[in-house]
Amino acid sequence: MTELIVKEDVNLPALPKTVLPALTELTTALGIPREVLASSEEIEYAWRDLPRELREIPGDLRGELIARMCVAVSTGLFDGAMNYIWNAAILQLRQKIRNFGLPVVAQIQQSDFEENHLLELQDSRLLELCLKLNIIDEDGFFFLDQCRDVRNNFSAAHPTMGTVNDREFTTFLNRCVRYALADSSSPRGVDIGSYISAVKGPRFNDHQCQIWVQRLTETHDAQRQMLVSMVHGVYCDSATAEPARLNAVDLCIGLSDIFTASMKSELINNHSEYVAKGLEDKHTASLQFFEKLGFLGLLNESEQHVVFSRAVDRLWNVHNGMNNFYNEPPFAERLLELSQQGAIPETIQEQFVQTVTCCRSGNGYGVSEAAVSYYDEIIQGFSPREVASLIRLASERRSILGRRIASGGSCRSNFKIALGLIDVESVPNVVKADYERLIR
Known part of the structure; x- marks a missing residue:
């Protein structure tokens, strides 16, 4: 205050x-x-x-x-x-x-x-x-x-x-x-050596993280921007130990509410530089950094596509693998978190919709109960375009989703539960007739 x-x-x-x-x-x-x-x-x-x-x-x-x-x-x-x-x-x-x-x-x-x-x-x-x-x-x-x-x-x-x-x-x-x-207050600078040493040290406890977040909050915008850019570089360095990466993310999450447009621009510039120089390891790590901060919306659509595509593929592979009922929840949770960061890129929407709905419908042996809440929340957040894609896929016998629904049994009943999560007002007129047929 x-x-x-x-x-x-x-x-x-x-x-x-x-x-x-x-x-x-x-x-x-x-x-x-x-x-x-x-x-x-x-x-x-x-x-x-x-x-x-x-x-x-x-x-x-x-x-x-x-x-x-x-x-x-x-x-x-x-x-x-x-x-x-x-x-x-x-x-x-x-x-x-x-x-x-x-x-x-x-x-x-x-x-x-x-x-x-x-x-x-x-x-x-x-x-x-x-x-x-x-x-x-x-x-x-x-x-x-x-x-x-x-x-x-x-x-x-x-x-x-x-x-x-x-x-x-x-x-x-x-x-x-x-x-x-007029203003007798003044920002306090952050000792850069101590700051980097702390980030690269052992895993922060809550109190230690709060102290560093407070110090960065009390300094001025220009130094805060420089220090955030530095920990982004620490995170993307392949030689950085995992505790240091987690420390970097914790600091930035603690500051994310006061990120200025200039700070976000600096991060995007650093990220783009990795792409321009062909530094694949750093580019991949930087994508993870943006994802963890909830800043995927700052990246262009092609890069957002890469992130969503990997998450969708991993969920689908786990769903079709051994012990999928036990292994699906963390992958479903991650996809939910990604979907809450902004609109799904159009280039991955159909694959995204089909994967989530197939996982929610199950594979004939049932569904991963621990992952159901994540699937339901994703489906409730489908855009009208994604709803149209869902109904179209469900109506096509050649699609994976269409074949599962046609097989009847638990897949069909689970699909109807999922379809019932969608607000009828979100159903586009062009697929309204198919929606009413599927919901019956």
Whole structure:
């Protein structure tokens, strides 16, 4: 559940009545025009807009620099105020990188990265790193980089190219607050070495799996995408031990609800690369990976056909083999799970329908009682097209299903039970007459 953040109103005192007249007296005493400083109107407008922006800054971040900024605004020193708020933004971005984890940054950068490296980063490089770590998004990077340029050329940090008015200052302040200071939380990075070591280690227990799922949930989208892609590669590696494969699947199942379109796209790209390079072992393992995550619908129809075809063939072989009554249930359950991941490819629909219905009707000696519930659930989920295929096959004496029904006995009675599972509204008009004949 998302935590509700209550924003505190900031009630600044009214400008002292002596401040604005004092500015006039000061410029007069120095013998310079009053216009070299911000006008009284600009100061009043900037001061009026301050509370709205300060309200967005969490209380623990309203420190010394924010106070100095307010004092600078009250006297019209917008160039100094810009410098103070910019420094506050930079300090907060540095803290967010610390929270992310300097050792993790070093892993991502593939170079040493300690406190001194963070402090020595130029502002431009700091913003680039924050973008890479997803601490700021592309919009934030764009606007903060603009602020950096304005600060370098129009603030008190350097000799200025010109001056800014109250509206330009307020825009600068808004961007620093919105993209750096408004959210005091920050993602925590995941130690990649420890992560891979854990995945490739012994089988996860429930608590261990939950901890890693939580860590991946708390990091940012870009790193989470990279880490999910890595365990997909671990799963598809033929040298990977089975416990590590199961760990990889458990992690991804735990995260599947927050998989973004970009993460799914990355997995599809990796899968397609195996196909392009002719890596059959990895391609087969990758198909299993998508199946276990319930993501078969992301693959193209030809690849879905391969998965369904293998599952249908294995069930049919087991059904026609020795001890089929005892061996069918796991194969029937797997086919049910596959059928719940999306539409059955048209190229395998007829074989799928015939296999399931034949298994449900039995072979003359009976039916696998432990598998019946799986068959019934599959049949109840038949699409109108699959229902039409079922009725057509049942009506053809040349089909396997047609011959079994024609033989009478338990096969025919079991078939009628299966046919009764279908909602009559799902029966297409083109086969309605045959349906009514079969159901009688």
